[in-house]
Amino acid sequence: MGPLDTYLPYLLNRAGTRIATAFGEEVRPLGATLQIWRVLAALHERDGRRMGDLAQTTSIEMSTLTRLVDSMEKKDLVARRRDPEDARVVVLHAATAGRRLTQRLLPIAERYEKVALQGIGPKEAEQLKAALRRLYANMDGLANPRKGRG
Amino acid sequence: MGPLDTYLPYLLNRAGTRIATAFGEEVRPLGATLQIWRVLAALHERDGRRMGDLAQTTSIEMSTLTRLVDSMEKKDLVARRRDPEDARVVVLHAATAGRRLTQRLLPIAERYEKVALQGIGPKEAEQLKAALRRLYANMDGLANPRKGRG
DNA sequence: TCAAGATATTTGTAAATGCAAATAAATGAT
DNA sequence: ATCATTTATTTGCATTTACAAATATCTTGA
Numbered sequence: 017m018g019p020l021d022t023y024l025p026y027l028l029n030r031a032g033t034r035i036a037t038a039f040g041e042e043v044r045p046l047g048a049t050l051q052i053w054r055v056l057a058a059l060h061e062r063d064g065r066r067m068g069d070l071a072q073t074t075s076i077e078m079s080t081l082t083r084l085v086d087s088m089e090k091k092d093l094v095a096r097r098r099d100p101e102d103a104r105v106v107v108l109h110a111a112t113a114g115r116r117l118t119q120r121l122l123p124i125a126e127r128y129e130k131v132a133l134q135g136i137g138p139k140e141a142e143q144l145k146a147a148l149r150r151l152y153a154n155m156d157g158l159a160n161p162r163k164g165r166g
Numbered sequence: 167m168g169p170l171d172t173y174l175p176y177l178l179n180r181a182g183t184r185i186a187t188a189f190g191e192e193v194r195p196l197g198a199t200l201q202i203w204r205v206l207a208a209l210h211e212r213d214g215r216r217m218g219d220l221a222q223t224t225s226i227e228m229s230t231l232t233r234l235v236d237s238m239e240k241k242d243l244v245a246r247r248r249d250p251e252d253a254r255v256v257v258l259h260a261a262t263a264g265r266r267l268t269q270r271l272l273p274i275a276e277r278y279e280k281v282a283l284q285g286i287g288p289k290e291a292e293q294l295k296a297a298l299r300r301l302y303a304n305m306d307g308l309a310n311p312r313k314g315r316g
Numbered sequence: 317t318c319a320a321g322a323t324a325t326t327t328g329t330a331a332a333t334g335c336a337a338a339t340a341a342a343t344g345a346t
Numbered sequence: 347a348t349c350a351t352t353t354a355t356t357t358g359c360a361t362t363t364a365c366a367a368a369t370a371t372c373t374t375g376a
Contacts, residue, residue: 020207020223024279024291025185027298029200030225032182034305035175050179057170067325073170075180080363082326104324104371129174134304136297141174144297147286148177154284155184217355227334232356254341254354 028151039128046120051076051084052093053125056118059094059110066105093117178301189278196270201226201234202243203275206268209244209260216255243267 020026040050048056054074058065067085071078085108088094093114099105110118133141170176190200198206204224208215217235221228235258238244243264249255260268283291 019211020204021299022295023207023275024282024295024298025189025275026204026207027295027302028178028282029182029186031298031302031305032179033225034302036179038305039175054170054176057173057176061169068323075183077364078325079327079365083363086326102324102372106325125173125175132174132178132301132304134300136300140293140297143290144294145172145174145177147290147294148174148181149171150284150286151282152177152181152184154282155181155188218353228355229335229357230333233332236356252342252354256355 035128035132039124042124042128043121046117047091048117048121051080052088052117053121055081055084055088055094055108056110056114056121057125059108059114060118060122064107064109066099066107070108088114185278185282189274192274192278193271196267197241198267198271201230202238202267203271205231205234205238205258206243206260206264206271207275209258209264210268214247214257214259216249216257220258238264 021030036050039053043049043053051074054076055070058070058073065073067078067081070076071081074081076084085094085096089096091113092111095109095111096106097109099107136144171180186200189203193199193203201224204226205220208220208223215223217228217231220226221231224231226234235244235246239246241263242261245259245261246256247259249257286294
């Protein structure tokens, strides 16, 4: 067997953790976190999403998301509304401070993208992204996901 | 801005988390965890490492590692020894049950490698790994690492 | 309309994790 | 030999996070 850093799962998790931590520290001064960014980014892409949808697209667990949204509501980053069509559903909208914060986070996200990919070349970068999507999908059948089909 | 899953940090963290979780569940029946595997793999590569070295190569935080090693010692997976040269130093050795467990984990790690990389091709896989190492290194200067130069 | 079952979200609780302070031992200066 | 400084590891504590149970609402069928 080779050293630990020939193993893909290790490399992947290590890189993923570090970039997440680094990004998190970068945005802390703005009062944001990685998770907050994900929610705002998702709402920026499409506003008025339901909680379940958000949990799915941000990969944040539902119970975690609930508490996160609690705190984001207090800061006027987002607003919960009941869906009039179906009162079980809560839809989330970006609020004033939330939209402002999003505008400040976007350039940081772009910059991180660049820094992370230094010396990797645009073509390879696309391949990397494609591989990561593929890899995520490959894990679908295996363990963990209490999604799909229990 | 595009959807969240065009952002590298998101893709990376998402994939890294999922593969870690899946692997963790896979090895749980054997009484192992992802972290345990990392320590054992590191010791398999080179036995008798000091704690600081292990923390470095496994990307496990020192305080976390201490507690992890406590529990691994109880299971006879590893043994702590004081370095006679410098009594501040603790060196870690794989113990009997640890070596046995390592042998059982190795094929699982190999298999995970294969599953994760389904449809990705050996050449692209190598590029992916190289990119992940590079990317990890790229993050070095940025935030987070309380390493390097304080 | 009411009960039964399905779906969406929230709360309770315990485990994992990291930072900072504390401990232990070595090294160097007086 | 003793004190101050440095290095290595461990413990205290607060935060984060996930799983599971609880709650709320909707839908369907009698």
